[in-house]
Amino acid sequence: MRRLPKLKYIELLIFFILLILTVDSKIVHGVENLYKYTKHEERFRKSSFNKFHSGLSHTIGGLEEKSDNLEAMNQNLEGRVNMLASEKDKLNKAYAQIKTKQSAMEKEHVKLKKKAASLEVAYKKLSSKVNVAKTSKKPKPVAKKKSVTKTTQKKAGAKSKSIAKKASGKNISGAGKKKTTSIVQSYPPIAPEVKATEEQKGAEGTGLDIKKINERGIEYGKKGMYDQAIKEFQKVAAIEPNVANVHYNLGLAYKKKGMISDANREFAEYERLKGQNN
Numbered sequence: 001m002r003r004l005p006k007l008k009y010i011e012l013l014i015f016f017i018l019l020i021l022t023v024d025s026k027i028v029h030g031v032e033n034l035y036k037y038t039k040h041e042e043r044f045r046k047s048s049f050n051k052f053h054s055g056l057s058h059t060i061g062g063l064e065e066k067s068d069n070l071e072a073m074n075q076n077l078e079g080r081v082n083m084l085a086s087e088k089d090k091l092n093k094a095y096a097q098i099k100t101k102q103s104a105m106e107k108e109h110v111k112l113k114k115k116a117a118s119l120e121v122a123y124k125k126l127s128s129k130v131n132v133a134k135t136s137k138k139p140k141p142v143a144k145k146k147s148v149t150k151t152t153q154k155k156a157g158a159k160s161k162s163i164a165k166k167a168s169g170k171n172i173s174g175a176g177k178k179k180t181t182s183i184v185q186s187y188p189p190i191a192p193e194v195k196a197t198e199e200q201k202g203a204e205g206t207g208l209d210i211k212k213i214n215e216r217g218i219e220y221g222k223k224g225m226y227d228q229a230i231k232e233f234q235k236v237a238a239i240e241p242n243v244a245n246v247h248y249n250l251g252l253a254y255k256k257k258g259m260i261s262d263a264n265r266e267f268a269e270y271e272r273l274k275g276q277n278n
Contacts, residue, residue, distance in 0.1 A: 116252075120218065123245040127211055130240070210239055217249065226257040244273035 044050050217232030233250040240246055251266030 116218070119245050119248060123214065123243070123249075124211075126243060126245060127214075130243070210236055214246070214249070217253070221249075221253055221256070224256075226253050229253045230257065242273060244270045244277060247273065 213232050214236050217229045217236065220226070220229035220232060230250065230253045233246060233253055236243075236246045237250055247266045247270040251263045251270060254260075254263035254266060
């Protein structure tokens with residue numbers, strides 16, 4: 001009975017000794033491990049791998065920042081691309097409108113060119129008709145003058161014959177001859193015919209001048225010099241106010257110049273004269 005408690009005490013003692021040894025060994029081992037850890041950490045900090053790791057992390061951070069900046073720049077570029085695309089669409093629409101307007105203006109220009117050519121031809125015909133009418137009208141009084149001169153010459157011849165007969169009856173032949181010669185010479189030759197040809201030449205000259213002035217005005221209009229064209233057409237209209245095409249050309253020059261009221265006035269005059277001619 002006494003041996004059993006002794007054994008228990010011995011077992012307890014052995015257990016405490018083992019416990020103390022294990023705890024002491026753990027403490028000593030932990031201190032050693034802490035020392036080793038600090039040494040290892042210092043070596044790791046000084047090592048090239050740590051430097052490479054820190055540099056790599058720094059570069060990775062920089063690359064991430066650059067990627068963020070690039071993404072923001074890409075978004076800005078996308079916005080600008082969208083804006084430029086919308087501007088391009090607007091410009092394409094404006095270009096299409098300008099092309100349609102240009103084609104319409106070219107067609108109108110062709111029409112106006114044809115109309116101007118036809119009016120020029122008509123004007124040339126009318127001017128030639130006017131010149132022919134003037135030349136046919138002006139020689140008529142010349143013919144009358146010719147007939148008058150012929151009648152006067154006949155009367156003078158008859159008088160001279162009668163005077164010669166009387167002189168021969170009275171035996172005064174010498175004096176009768178002198179009188180007859182003086183009477184015949186007192187009547188001049190056919191001068192009115194010369195004057196008529198001069199007037200005819202003057203009429204033809206004015207017709208040619210009108211044609212030149214009108215053609216000059218047309219050339220000014222083709223070159224876009226509308227002020228000079230208006231002046232030339234006004235000259236023609238002052239000389240020939242009853243020619244319809246002159247008022248049309250003048251109205252067209254006024255219209256190109258932007259003088260709408262004057263253009264409408266000349267077009268109305270053109271229509272009035274055209275109706276009279278028809």
